[in-house]
Amino acid sequence: MRENLTQLSYVLAAVLFILGLRSLTRPDKARQGMQLAAVGMLFAVCGTLINHEIVDYRWIAGGLVLGAVIGYPLGMWVPTTALPQRIAISLSFGALASVLVGVSEYYNALHGVGETIGTARMAALGFEVLLGSLTVTGALIAFGKLQEVLPGRPITFPGQNIANGLLFLIAAVLLVIVIIDPTQSAAFYSMIALATLLGVLMVIPIGGADMPVVVALLNSYCGLAAAATGFALGNSILIICGSLDGASGFLLSVLMSKAMNRSFSNVLFGAFGGGAPAAAVGAGGALPVRAISAEDAAIQLAYASRVIIVPGYGMAVAQAQHQVRELAELIEKRGGEVKYAIHPVAGRMPGHMNVLLAEANVPYDRLYDMDEINGEFPQTDVALVIGANDVVNPAAREDKSSPIYGMPILDVDRAKTVIVLKRGMAAGFAGIENMLFHAPATSMLFGDAKASLSKLVSEVKAA
Amino acid sequence: MLFLELYIFVLAGFVGYMVITRVPPLLHTPLMSATNAISGISLVGSLVAAGSHRSNVATILGFVAVVCATTNIVGGFLITDRMLKMFKRDDPKVKSPSESK
Numbered sequence: 001m002r003e004n005l006t007q008l009s010y011v012l013a014a015v016l017f018i019l020g021l022r023s024l025t026r027p028d029k030a031r032q033g034m035q036l037a038a039v040g041m042l043f044a045v046c047g048t049l050i051n052h053e054i055v056d057y058r059w060i061a062g063g064l065v066l067g068a069v070i071g072y073p074l075g076m077w078v079p080t081t082a083l084p085q086r087i088a089i090s091l092s093f094g095a096l097a098s099v100l101v102g103v104s105e106y107y108n109a110l111h112g113v114g115e116t117i118g119t120a121r122m123a124a125l126g127f128e129v130l131l132g133s134l135t136v137t138g139a140l141i142a143f144g145k146l147q148e149v150l151p152g153r154p155i156t157f158p159g160q161n162i163a164n165g166l167l168f169l170i171a172a173v174l175l176v177i178v179i180i181d182p183t184q185s186a187a188f189y190s191m192i193a194l195a196t197l198l199g200v201l202m203v204i205p206i207g208g209a210d211m212p213v214v215v216a217l218l219n220s221y222c223g224l225a226a227a228a229t230g231f232a233l234g235n236s237i238l239i240i241c242g243s244l245d246g247a248s249g250f251l252l253s254v255l256m257s258k259a260m261n262r263s264f265s266n267v268l269f270g271a272f273g274g275g276a277p278a279a280a281v282g283a284g285g286a287l288p289v290r291a292i293s294a295e296d297a298a299i300q301l302a303y304a305s306r307v308i309i310v311p312g313y314g315m316a317v318a319q320a321q322h323q324v325r326e327l328a329e330l331i332e333k334r335g336g337e338v339k340y341a342i343h344p345v346a347g348r349m350p351g352h353m354n355v356l357l358a359e360a361n362v363p364y365d366r367l368y369d370m371d372e373i374n375g376e377f378p379q380t381d382v383a384l385v386i387g388a389n390d391v392v393n394p395a396a397r398e399d400k401s402s403p404i405y406g407m408p409i410l411d412v413d414r415a416k417t418v419i420v421l422k423r424g425m426a427a428g429f430a431g432i433e434n435m436l437f438h439a440p441a442t443s444m445l446f447g448d449a450k451a452s453l454s455k456l457v458s459e460v461k462a463a
Numbered sequence: 464m465l466f467l468e469l470y471i472f473v474l475a476g477f478v479g480y481m482v483i484t485r486v487p488p489l490l491h492t493p494l495m496s497a498t499n500a501i502s503g504i505s506l507v508g509s510l511v512a513a514g515s516h517r518s519n520v521a522t523i524l525g526f527v528a529v530v531c532a533t534t535n536i537v538g539g540f541l542i543t544d545r546m547l548k549m550f551k552r553d554d555p556k557v558k559s560p561s562e563s564k
Binding site: 010013014017018020021022024025027028030031034035037038041044045047048049051053054055056057059060062063064066067068070071072073074075076078080083086087090091093094096097098100101103104105107108111113114120215216219222223226227229230231233234235236237238239240241242243244245246247248249251252255342344349350351352354355358359361363364365366367369 | 465468471472473475476478479480482483484485486487488489490491492493494495496497498499500501502503504505506507508509510511512513514515516517518520521522524525526527528529530531532533534535536537538539540541542543544545546547548549550551552553
């Protein structure tokens with residue numbers, strides 16, 4: 001009877017989760033759908049609490065309370081600019097939960113107090129713990145890079161890929177050993193140690209701008225580890241959710257890689273931008289750059305009838321999204337039309353710019369994907385680029401020798417005039433010279449994005 | 464039993480793929496935080512580990528797992544809701560409360 005109730009709650013939860021994810025296809029229905037998904041989670045948890053295997057509720061109650069106390073600030077207080085690292089750290093938590101469940105199952109079985117482990121179950125446990133441990137440390141490193149506790153640039157050493165490959169091979173061999181003979185606990189625990197090390201080594205060589213792919217991929221790993229937990233425990237709701245999560249992460253990382261015109265393996269093993277950026281920057285030193293004052297830029301904006309704003313990571317760093325919206329409203333009040341062009345990999349995670357602008361009360365129907373808006377640049381009076389670089393570099397379209405050749409970009413260079421807000425002339429993450437900044441139609445407004453925008457706002461008001 | 468589980472895994476993967484390909488890039492960040500919250504379902508495994516009292520080691524590990532998973536569920540659903548609340552349509556008739564002072 002109890003068992004049936006539990007299963008029923010899982011079925012309900014699965015339905016509500018899928019409906020919740022489906023609601024995310026419609027921005028106006030999404031909130032309601034996700035609230036239903038949260039109810040589904042409540043069902044699943046209550047359904048589990050009546051499980052007859054649970055005899056002692058003290059640790060459970062403590063864990064639930066402590067988790068809620070930590071979770072609340074992570075949900076309510078984290079600023080939207082810090083979302084990428086917030087997601088990364090929670091991937092680490094999720095994977096850790098999977099690993100710990102796996103280890104405790106294994107420990108119980110090994111000491112004769114749990115169910116004995118068959119080959120299939122051991123394979124699931126081993127896979128879960130291997131993938132989980134790798135994700136725990138990988139996501140921690142990603143967190144460190146995004147939070148800038150660790151340097152964001154790729155950290156590489158000679159023979160890195162070979163070393164990683166060897167480590168992975170050893171971990172895989174250990175996994176096979178444990179599957180064949182589950183009593184080999186030394187192999188099991190060494191596998192965990194190796195996987196945690198591997199997680200660090202895999203993410204360390206990946207640069208900050210590639211983080212969208214990495215975070216999405218770790219999301220996928222985290223889901224697969226949860227699914228493996230489901231196989232190990234014979235729990236179908238875990239399998240379903242793990243599979244959903246895995247599919248979502250996988251899909252996002254494919255989309256992100258495509259948006260950078262790079263393969264998975266290139267992102268993971270390429271250590272992009274680690275090469276010789278100095279030479280490329282030096283070559284551009286002699287090219288002309290037209291700097292513009294805030295006053296002149298404001299006049300251009302004030303009398304423009306079509307403006308497209310192109311936000312990039314620089315806007316997130318300067319937390320300038322509110323000033324952007326203020327400027328856009330002023331231009332609209334004067335009769336101009338303002339749209340936002342969002343590149344899929346702008347920022348440090350998928351959809352990062354959209355959330356920042358939504359937070360600043362920019363209506364979401366003004367935010368356009370790359371494919372939707374690229375045709376409109378030739379009719380645009382002013383394209384305002386805020387802290388974006390590689391995603392607007394025309395070399396990706398024209399220069400076959402460029403490392404980013406083939407990457408889909410926003411065709412900002414086709415606009416009638418371009419104003420670029422930028423700190424200085426430093427090259428972008430990829431270390432590639434951007435000819436857009438030297439084009440005759442482009443003027444550069446140097447300085448912190450937030451300060452520049454505030455100046456623009458007051459100048460447009462006065463114009 | 465194993466094959467039944469494999470069926471579930473594969474079919475859920477298909478459903479996930481079908482549903483998630485239709486999520487617009489606009490909502491990719493809420494999608495990530497939502498799947499993150501949902502993957503907190505590993506709590507159901509952690510609860511059994513923490514409460515079945517088979518060995519002290521398992522209980523402690525289960526306890527930590529319960530904390531981690533609950534953190535993700537609570538934090539994940541809250542932050543997803545907070546984000547989704549921010550996405551507003553441009554509708555001149557219905558002004559959002561923050562705009563009309």
